[in-house]
Each structure stands twice: as structure tokens, then as C-alpha cells.
Amino acid sequence: MSLQSIKYSRGSLEILDQLLLPGQSKYLVVRGVEDGWKVINKMQVRGAPAIAIVGCLSLAVEVNPEEFGSKKLLRQEIEGKLNYLVSARPTAVNMKIAADELITLANELDKDENIDVAEMKHRFLSATEAMLKKDIADNRAIGAHGAKAILQGVTEAAGASAGSAGSVRVLTHCNTGSLATAGYGTALGVVRQLAELGKLEHVYCTETRPYNQGARLTAYELVHEKFPATLVLDSMVAALLRAKNVAAVVVGADRVAANGDTANKIGTYQIAVVAKHHGVPFYVAAPLTSIDLAIPSGDHIIIEERPDREMTHVGEHRIAAPGINCWNPAFDVTPASLITGIITERGVFKPAELNAAITKLLES
């Protein structure tokens, strides 16, 4: 059973406080939108899909006990509060896409003369709650497509006569597992699927400075799952790819632009450069809710900058010389030219094919 970062039943929402992991497993009660905004902004919950789900469910628990005098008042509440939640963290697009979808739904329900305010509220809550199940199903599909693509790539590289691929070594960055999603994970879902197929020889995870999502969270998940796994520092990736016969890199995404440029945790870009140098395939695993076709390239992605303290301190302990200036962008943009494939729940796409393929899928 994988770790559960989000516990929800109608009227009640709790999140596993990821600031305390791996030392303590403590759930925090999220009573409404103010709590939701704070736990996202402070990164007590993080990871693009989990941010969207917790944001929307924080509104669901707030709306659930309230009585609304009219459908218009309920619609205004939904629209105003969802737009506020989008402001908690700017780079990941999932919260914005979820907010837009729920606002569209609220507008349609408001206009529908056949339903009353109680029915409108019920349908809004059901649509929000559906995100949890959908995210897990999408992650499982991402895992299956991703594992297949990696194994196929290995077979092709070895030449068709080599038969089917043996077990593989992969590298991942940041945390994209159960903690970053409703469950199973995106890039870590691919790793999970390789393990389920008996094809995971080894997984390497980076420390992911400065917030240490790799050392604290991914390592915690990998140990929990008893996968053969090793932690490396961010500065060791080039040496790792030279020495350890890694078959593929697989990372998550916070926002993928229409041309395939991908914003993900700081450090992703340099791993992609190093992977290209060593001829190691570099995959991005992301649900369609992380793909932003409204922006043509990564130049349009707002990169969140986080407080200096995340760099100068580890926990309560100061490691940087007092007085030094810091630059702490939380994400970087990997150019599409460095990406082998974008693994979604609907298949794996080359960056250049992404826009047309997703547009077609969304139309059907």
C-alpha cells in the first residue's frame, strides 16, 4: 500500500505534512480555503497534481456545510475562491486548469434552469471529489506507457536481435510519487510499473536541493516500497551517468508548454543536458492537467522564487555564511530539444508532436 498524502471524505480533508517527513508522519486538518492556500504556499503539500487536488478539496470542505441563498452566490463563491487558490504557487499549471474547469462547470450549473442550488452544490462537490480517483487512474496509465517506452527504447538501442529488454536502471529527480499526487505517482509511477513488471534493476534518486524532496520524500517512498534504490547528490549526476549504465532519466513536470518545453524542479535542466551528453533518453512524465497549450514555449512560464532560508538553512541549522546573497528559483525550464518523450495517460509523445496530438485528443 503506497503512502497517502491526502485523506478526504465529504466534509473532511487532511494532508500529510511534508515539511515534517521523514522524521514525523503527522496529518494536518484543512478546514477551508485559507488553510488550503497556506499548506500549498508553505509546501506542507507539494507536487503539481497534489497542489490542485488539495486546493480544490479545500474549497469543497468549506462549501459543504454552507447554505447558499442562490445559485449565483454559490457560483461567485466558487469562482472567487478558486482564483485565490491559483495564487498560492505560480509555476504548476494543474491548479489553474482545475480551477478553470470547475468555474466553467459552475457557470453551466448556474444557467441550467432544471436544477436548484442544493443540486448545484452536490454536483460541484462530486466533480471536485472525482479528481482524486481520476488522478490515480491517470498515474497508473502514465506508469504503463512510460515503462513500455523505456523498455522499448532499450531493446531498440541494443538492436532488434537482442530480444526483449532485461531489467533497467533509471534516475529520477525531485518527488513525483504518492506524496506529490493522489497516489501512485507520475515519474515515480513509471518506476513503480517497472518494478511491478520485474524490470527495475535499480532506481537512483537525487537529493534535490534546496528543499530535498529527493532525500526526504522520494527516498522515503522508495524505502517504504522496498525498491532497490540509491540516493545521489545533485552534483553527482554526470558521474552517475558515466559510471552506472543508467538506461533512462524520468522526471515529472509542473507545466509543459505547447512546444514541449517543460518547467520542473530546479536542477532538471542540468540533468537533461548531462543525459544528452551521455546519450541517455530523458523522459518527462505528466498528466494532461500539467500541459498548458495556451503558452507557445517555456519562455512564458512564471518561475517561482522561494525564500533564501530554504538555501541558507537545513532545518533549523544555518549552513551558509551570514550576509551572502541568494538566488532561489524553485523550478527551471528544460528545452524541448533535450526531451526524448512526454509520457501522458494517453500515450508517449515527442515534444514536436505534442500540441497536435493533445489538441486532437481534447477535441474527441
Ligand SMILES: CSC[C@@H](O)[C@@H](O)C(=O)COP(=O)(O)O
Ligand atoms: C507529480 S509532481 C511533478 C512536479 O510537481 C515535481 O516534479 C516538482 O517539481 C515538485 O516541485 P515542488 O516545489 O516540490 O512542488
